[in-house]
Amino acid sequence: MIGIPLRFKTAVALVLLGLLTLLAGVGQKTIWAPAETVTATAPADGTAAPLTVIDQKLRTLHGGTVKINVKGEGSFMLAAGRPDDVEAWVGKTAHNTVSGVSEDSKSLQLAHTEGEAAAPSPAGSDLWVTTENASGELNYTWSAPADGEWSLLLASDGTKPAPSSISMTFPNDTSTPWAVPLMVLGGLLMLAGLALLVLKPKAGKPGAGGDDAGESVADESMKDKLVRRARAVRPAGKPGPAAPAPVEPPAEKQPGTSAFTATFTAKRAGVAMVALAATIVAGTGVAAQAATPAPSPSSSETAGADTAPDSPVLLDAQFRRILEQVSSTVDAGDAAKDAAKLKSRVDRTELEVRTQNYKIRSQVGAYEARMPVRATKLLTTVVTSKRAWPRSVMAVTQGEGNVVPQLLTLVQKSPRENYKLVQTTPLQPGTTFPAIGRTGTETLAADDKSGLLYSGAEALAGLGDRLTKADSTFKDKLVEGQSSPYIADTLAYQADVAKTGVNGNFSFTHKVSPEDTVVFRTADGGALVMGKLNFAFDGTPKAEGDKLAIGDDAAVLAGGKETSTGMVLNFAESMAVYIPPTGSKDPMKLVAATRGLVGASFK
Numbered sequence: 160m161i162g163i164p165l166r167f168k169t170a171v172a173l174v175l176l177g178l179l180t181l182l183a184g185v186g187q188k189t190i191w192a193p194a195e196t197v198t199a200t201a202p203a204d205g206t207a208a209p210l211t212v213i214d215q216k217l218r219t220l221h222g223g224t225v226k227i228n229v230k231g232e233g234s235f236m237l238a239a240g241r242p243d244d245v246e247a248w249v250g251k252t253a254h255n256t257v258s259g260v261s262e263d264s265k266s267l268q269l270a271h272t273e274g275e276a277a278a279p280s281p282a283g284s285d286l287w288v289t290t291e292n293a294s295g296e297l298n299y300t301w302s303a304p305a306d307g308e309w310s311l312l313l314a315s316d317g318t319k320p321a322p323s324s325i326s327m328t329f330p331n332d333t334s335t336p337w338a339v340p341l342m343v344l345g346g347l348l349m350l351a352g353l354a355l356l357v358l359k360p361k362a363g364k365p366g367a368g369g370d371d372a373g374e375s376v377a378d379e380s381m382k383d384k385l386v387r388r389a390r391a392v393r394p395a396g397k398p399g400p401a402a403p404a405p406v407e408p409p410a411e412k413q414p415g416t417s418a419f420t421a422t423f424t425a426k427r428a429g430v431a432m433v434a435l436a437a438t439i440v441a442g443t444g445v446a447a448q449a450a451t452p453a454p455s456p457s458s459s460e461t462a463g464a465d466t467a468p469d470s471p472v473l474l475d476a477q478f479r480r481i482l483e484q485v486s487s488t489v490d491a492g493d494a495a496k497d498a499a500k501l502k503s504r505v506d507r508t509e510l511e512v513r514t515q516n517y518k519i520r521s522q523v524g525a526y527e528a529r530m531p532v533r534a535t536k537l538l539t540t541v542v543t544s545k546r547a548w549p550r551s552v553m554a555v556t557q558g559e560g561n562v563v564p565q566l567l568t569l570v571q572k573s574p575r576e577n578y579k580l581v582q583t584t585p586l587q588p589g590t591t592f593p594a595i596g597r598t599g600t601e602t603l604a605a606d607d608k609s610g611l612l613y614s615g616a617e618a619l620a621g622l623g624d625r626l627t628k629a630d631s632t633f634k635d636k637l638v639e640g641q642s643s644p645y646i647a648d649t650l651a652y653q654a655d656v657a658k659t660g661v662n663g664n665f666s667f668t669h670k671v672s673p674e675d676t677v678v679f680r681t682a683d684g685g686a687l688v689m690g691k692l693n694f695a696f697d698g699t700p701k702a703e704g705d706k707l708a709i710g711d712d713a714a715v716l717a718g719g720k721e722t723s724t725g726m727v728l729n730f731a732e733s734m735a736v737y738i739p740p741t742g743s744k745d746p747m748k749l750v751a752a753t754r755g756l757v758g759a760s761f762k
Contacts, residue, residue, distance in 0.1 A: 166356075169352075170352040170355035171352065173349070173352030173355065174348070174352035174353065176348050177347070177348025177350075177351070178345065178349060179345070180342075180345030180348060181341070181342050181345025181349070183341050183345070185342060195330070195331055196328050196329065196330060197264045197328070197331045198327070198328045198329075199265055199267045200266060200326040201257065201267040201269055201324070201326070202266060202267070203324075205271065206255065207320035207321075208253045208254045208255045208271065209252060209278055209314060209318060209319065209321060210249055210254040210255075210278060210281075210312060210313070211254060211255045211256070211314070211325070212249060212254055212255070212256045212257070212312055213227070213256075213257045213310060213311035213312075213313065213325075214259070214310060215242045215308040215310040216259070217257065217260070217327065218301050218309065220260065220329060221329045221330050221331070223329075224300055225300075225301040225327060225328065225329055226300055227299040227300075227301055227311075227326070227328075228325070228326045228328075229293070229296065229324065229325055230296045230297075230322060230324035231295070231321070231324065232295075232322075233319070234292065234293070234294045234315065234316075235297070235314065235315045235321065235322050236281065236282055236290055236292050236293070236313075236314060236315075237293070237297060238289070238290045238312045238314075239287060239288050239304065239309050239310070239311055240286045240287045240309065240310060241286075241308065241310070241470070242308050242310040243546060244574065245311075245312050247286075248281060248284060248286055249278075249312070250278075250574070251275050252275045252277070253272060253276060254272050254274065255270065255272075255323075256271075257327075260329070267327060278314075278318075279317050279575060283577070284575070285481055285577045285578050288304045288309070288477055304474065304476075307470055469544040469599065469601075470599060471543070471598060471599030472542060472543055472544070472545075472552070472599075473542050473552060475540070475597075478554065482534035482537070482554055482556070482567070483534045484504060485505075485532060485534070485569070485578070485579075485580050486533055486534040488500065488501060488504035489513075489532040490531070492513065493513075493531065497517065498514035501513060501514075504577070504579055505580045505581075506579035506580070507570075507582075507675060508581055508672075508733055509580050509582055509733075511757050512731050513529055515716065515756060518716070519715045519716070519756070522711075523711050526711075526712050529583070530561060530562075531558070531559070531561065532567060532583060533559060533560070533565075534556065535558050536556060536557050536558055537556050538555040538556060538592075539554070539595070540552070540554050540597055541553040541597075541600060541687075542597070542598075542599050542600070543601075543602040543679070544599035544600060544601060544602075545602045548572065550570065550571045550578075551569070551602055551677045551679075552568075552569050553567060553568050555567070555592060562585075563585050563586050563587075564585070565583055565584065565586065566582070566585075566592075566689070566735055566750075567580060567583055568581050568582040568583075568689050581675065583733065584689070584733040584734065585751060585752075586750065587642070587751055588642040588643040589641070590640045590748070590749075592750065593681045593682075593685065593750070594681060594682040594683065595681050600680050601679075601680040602677065602679055603686060605673060605676040605678060607678070610740055611685065611738050611739075611741060612743060612747070613747065614678075615678035615738070616673065618736045618738050619676060619688060619690045619734065619736065620671055621636060621747070622646075622692065622734060623669035623692050625646055626649050626669040626692070626732075627667060627668060629650050629654070636746050636747060637736065637747040637748070637749065638746050638747070638748055638749070639749040640748075640749075645752040653667045662700060662701055662702075662707060663699055663700050663701055664699050665697065665698045665699075666697045667694070667695070667696055667697070668694070668695045668697075669692045669732065670692065671692060672690070672693055675690055675691035676688065676689070677689045683739075684740035685738050685739045685743070686738045687735060687736070687738070687750065688736050690733075690734055690735075691731060691732065692731075692734060693729065693730075693731065693732075694730035694731070695727060695728070695729055696728040696729075697725075697727050698727075699762070700722075704723070705723065706721045706723050707721065707722050707723075707725070708720055708721050709721075709722075709726055712756060713726075713728055713756065714759070716758060716760075717760055717761055718761075722761040722762070724762045726759065726761050727759070727762065728756065728758070728759050729756070729758035729759070730755065730756055730757060731755055731757045732753070732754040733751075733752070733753050734752050735751035
């Protein structure tokens with residue numbers, strides 16, 4: 160057996176080594192624990208630029224919340240938007256891009272792109288989901304407003320240099336995978352050492368003579384076996400069969416041999432444990448200090464990781480904010496009967512109709528005003544997932560002054576322009592608005608017939624033919640509800656004018672305005688097409704001396720009430736038609752319709 164002095168020394172060594180190992184594990188959780196955050200700062204010698212883009216991949220570089228500190232002179236803003244929206248707004252303007260973090264996690268990587276020296280102020284752009292305004296200093300917590308990728312744009316007013324003092328604080332990797340194993344191993348080593356001190360080895364049989372006797376008996380037993388085996392082997396060169404080896408009974412286990420073997424195995428196991436513990440303890444400080452964030456991945460590794468090309472162009476909060484601004488703008492214009500107040504948020508058909516409406520109402524008090532535009536009650540929204548420009552969206556609202564729900568069509572022509580209201584179309588009474596996914600839907604070109612009975616252009620052309628001719632070939636292909644039949648009323652009006660206007664010859668046309676067509680895919684695979692028809696009412700006197708009279712409203716635009724040469728009245732018709740999907744037996748259906756007088760002239 161192992162001697163008492165050696166056993167004591169081994170036990171003490173195990174206890175000390177176990178204590179060191181235990182302390183190393185505890186140290187990883189305390190004095191050697193990595194910092195919870197790490198801060199990287201932009202280099203102070205960067206090239207000045209009016210815009211600074213903070214790349215989307217920095218938000219998810221290490222997981223958790225990223226905090227940004229910006230210092231600058233005067234007022235500046237920090238806006239959050241989709242990476243492709245930020246890139247499109249920046250365009251060809253010179254800018255800096257915070258693209259990553261250095262390997263030691265102390266510096267932000269800054270890349271400069273040459274370009275135009277100035278840009279419009281990015282403040283107030285509809286592309287931004289959130290905007291933070293500051294003066295002097297801004298502390299910003301960067302969190303995603305929705306799923307997908309989000310970049311940041313930092314700017315002053317587009318002409319002055321953007322703030323260059325930028326620091327970002329990231330969550331650090333505070334995991335200590337060796338801490339618990341080290342504490343467990345240290346405890347085991349200490350227990351082993353204490354056990355070696357307290358427990359005594361089992362004594363040998365009487366007369367065995369202790370350790371030395373046991374070893375001597377073992378040697379003698381081994382010698383006897385070798386002698387017996389040697390006798391069983393026939394000497395070389397002598398004939399005759401070999402004598403069979405005598406059958407020996409199993410050798411008796413000697414206490415000395417058992418103790419020696421156990422002691423030798425324990426020694427080897429102890430050495431292995433000591434070596435392993437020493438190695439771990441030696442490396443634990445380095446492991447703890449090395450738990451700093453890895454350098455940022457390259458753009459090729461992260462580009463397009465989360466942002467889907469068909470993600471909706473507006474979040475619900477964005478859309479509501481835009482609708483509120485549009486509604487306020489229209490209210491201001493309607494109240495003042497001033498079309499100039501509309502131009503920041505109203506365009507095309509709606510601007511044309513309201514401009515002429517204000518002009519007529521300024522002289523004809525009884526003339527009916529256009530239906531007010533309300534941001535609430537918001538019944539549904541239709542948002543395109545086509546991320547190229549122009550972008551089209553639609554809302555259905557019914558607020559104060561809206562007898563029926565109203566379809567509001569808005570278009571954003573380019574990244575640096577805001578959405579503008581281009582059409583307001585009241586829903587036909589008794590008509591159900593087709594289901595369209597609120598999380599984004601496809602927009603189609605006017606001539607795209609994929610999956611449809613008719614393209615958007617064909618549907619509007621059919622509606623124009625249907626409004627012009629009582630016997631139109633689209634009579635059974637495009638129908639309307641019976642509660643407020645726009646098509647039937649229009650045909651009846653035209654027939655009545657032709658019949659009662661004895662002094663003139665009259666003609667009517669309803670022609671599509673191609674540039675005003677917007678097509679949204681519906682949930683059932685069909686489509687809803689929004690568009691404008693130019694309704695022309697042409698009249699010519701039948702005989703020399705005959706005169707044609709027009710109403711007070713048209714007279715305001717024409718500059719008179721009578722003509723002997725002829726007249727033309729022009730109306731803008733805002734229409735919405737549902738197109739069934741391919742294979743359907745259902746006809747197209749008029750969903751919404753209205754018209755407004757936009758012109759009157761004498762020939």
